Amino acid sequence: MDVPRLSPKETLILQLLDGDEMFGLQLVEQSDGALKRGTVYVTLGRMQDKGYVESRTEVRHPGAIGLPRRLYRPTAFGLKVLGAWAAAERELQRHLKPRHA
Amino acid sequence: MAPGRALHRLASTICSTNALTHIVEPALADFQNEYAAARRDRRLRILVGGYIAMVEVTVMAVLESSTVPHDEQRTLMRMFAWAGGVALMIASMLVAFIIVVFEPQWSQMRLIHLLLGLPMMLPIALPVGLTLGIALAVGGVVSARLKKVILVAAIAVSTVSIVSLMLVGPMTGMMFSRAVSNARRIPATVGFNGHALTPSQLHKATLVAQTEGHVNRMRRLRSNYHRRWAMSIAAVVLALFVFAVKDRWAAVPRVVVLAACAGYFLLFVVGETLMFEFRQLPPSAAAWLPNVVFGGATALLHRS
Numbered sequence: 001m002d003v004p005r006l007s008p009k010e011t012l013i014l015q016l017l018d019g020d021e022m023f024g025l026q027l028v029e030q031s032d033g034a035l036k037r038g039t040v041y042v043t044l045g046r047m048q049d050k051g052y053v054e055s056r057t058e059v060r061h062p063g064a065i066g067l068p069r070r071l072y073r074p075t076a077f078g079l080k081v082l083g084a085w086a087a088a089e090r091e092l093q094r095h096l097k098p099r100h101a
Numbered sequence: 102m103a104p105g106r107a108l109h110r111l112a113s114t115i116c117s118t119n120a121l122t123h124i125v126e127p128a129l130a131d132f133q134n135e136y137a138a139a140r141r142d143r144r145l146r147i148l149v150g151g152y153i154a155m156v157e158v159t160v161m162a163v164l165e166s167s168t169v170p171h172d173e174q175r176t177l178m179r180m181f182a183w184a185g186g187v188a189l190m191i192a193s194m195l196v197a198f199i200i201v202v203f204e205p206q207w208s209q210m211r212l213i214h215l216l217l218g219l220p221m222m223l224p225i226a227l228p229v230g231l232t233l234g235i236a237l238a239v240g241g242v243v244s245a246r247l248k249k250v251i252l253v254a255a256i257a258v259s260t261v262s263i264v265s266l267m268l269v270g271p272m273t274g275m276m277f278s279r280a281v282s283n284a285r286r287i288p289a290t291v292g293f294n295g296h297a298l299t300p301s302q303l304h305k306a307t308l309v310a311q312t313e314g315h316v317n318r319m320r321r322l323r324s325n326y327h328r329r330w331a332m333s334i335a336a337v338v339l340a341l342f343v344f345a346v347k348d349r350w351a352a353v354p355r356v357v358v359l360a361a362c363a364g365y366f367l368l369f370v371v372g373e374t375l376m377f378e379f380r381q382l383p384p385s386a387a388a389w390l391p392n393v394v395f396g397g398a399t400a401l402l403h404r405s
Contacts, residue, residue: 025131037128037150038157042165045123055127066103066133067126 004081009035009043010052014074014082017053021073044072052078103133104148105155112159120162128158173247180238180251187237188230195222203281217277220270221296224262228336229362231258235343236358243347251340258336266329271299300326317377320384324376327388328369334392339365342395345402365391 006014016022016030024044028035035043047053054075057068074082112125132151139147199218235243235251243251274297298306303326310319339362346353346361368391376387386393 023131024127025135037154039161041124041128041158042161044127045120045165048123055123065137067109067130069130069134070127 004050004084006052006081006085007043009039010047011082011085013040013043013047013072014052014078017072017074019074019079021071023058023069023071027072047078048072051075052081104136104151105129105132108152108155108159112162116159116162117165120165124162124165125155125158128155173244176239176247177250180234181254182234183237184227184230184234186230187233188226191226191229192219192222195226214277214280217273217280220265220273223265224332224335225366227258227261228255228339229366231255231336232339232343232362233355233358235340235347236353236355239347241347241352243344248344251344252337255336255340259334262333262336263330266333267300271297271302296325298322298325300329320376324373324384324388327385331388331392332369335365338392338395338399342399342402345399349402349405361395365395368394 012031012034013027016027022030024040025037027044028037028040044053044055048055052075053072055070055072057070060068109125109129113121116125132147132155136144136147136151196215196218199215231251231254239247278297303322307319307322307326310316310322342361343358346358369388372382372387372390375390376382376384382390
């Protein structure tokens with residue numbers, strides 16, 4: 001079985017979502033410049049293909065103009081992968097610490 | 102009215118349905134909502150920023166939609182790197198040529214004047230760069246998928262050439278002429294060939310030359326007009342020619358492709374000489390001679 005990979009941007013998105021629902025632009029605003037408007041949607045699309053996040057279109061009120069926005073939230077699998085990577089990182093740091101100390 | 106509708110239509114024709122639904126439309130929806138919710142004084146800033154982001158999103162979505170396999174993507178990257186390098190080298194050589202020709206005036210001119218020649222160099226540098234890029238980076242017969250991508254690139258190069266030769270080139274050509282004239286302390290002219298004229302000015306100047314009976318000038322101007330169009334499609338003509346050559350002989354020597362590029366542009370000079378010195382060709386035929394010869398050669402290679 002392939003080990004699910006998590007890029008730094010994907011990690012940040014899962015951390016920012018933290019169980020909530022957000023629009024792509026909200027993620028960009030809350031990332032303090034770490035996520036770019038031109039690339040965040042591609043990352044979200046890839047994360048959706050990998051099963052890390054799921055999305056739905058917002059419910060529009062009558063008279064709203066333009067396309068309905070897409071809301072993203074982490075899946076249980078996405079949160080599990082995030083947790084596993086965080087645990088692996090902690091474990092790696094724990095192993096490396098004594099050598100540098 | 103919601104912004105970005107034209108971009109949405111464009112994206113729907115060039116992106117896959119998946120990329121459109123999961124990349125382009127969420128980005129566009131956020132942009133449209135941000136614009137609608139913004140105060141009036143902030144709208145222009147949001148509009149400009151939103152459109153820049155949307156262009157980036159659309160390009161990313163097109164790349165995501167791509168079905169080109171990884172090894173062919175690497176070949177394409179290599180080809181574009183070679184094409185860019187060769188185009189840069191040719192542009193540098195043309196700049197060096199300008200420096201040599203206008204050497205007496207350089208003391209009174211600025212370095213920025215060199216850049217004014219760039220729009221006129223691109224229609225030569227880019228097609229040759231792309232053609233040599235294909236020869237240097239793509240080994241063996243070119244696959245149908247690669248051909249499609251390279252042809253799209255060739256059409257993009259042709260579009261840049263049209264914009265350069267029809268709009269930007271005449272403007273920068275005139276600025277360059279003025280700079281040279283100022284350095285020589287003589288009045289600026291548009292030149293006998295009309296390189297610094299826009300297509301509509303060129304048309305008017307041709308009519309004036311015809312009315313006044315200046316046959317040579319009329320033929321030069323008419324040839325210039327046709328040559329701009331003919332040269333604009335050089336990238337497509339040369340790319341199709343290289344495909345045909347590689348289909349026939351997979352391991353074609355690179356020097357042959359280089360000679361073909363040189364031959365193509367040399368035919369413009371041959372056509373001009375036949376038209377002007379020997380009066381053997383009408384201006385339109387002289388300008389289109391390279392495309393006719395290379396188009397014919399491509400057709401013959403395909404048939405054989």
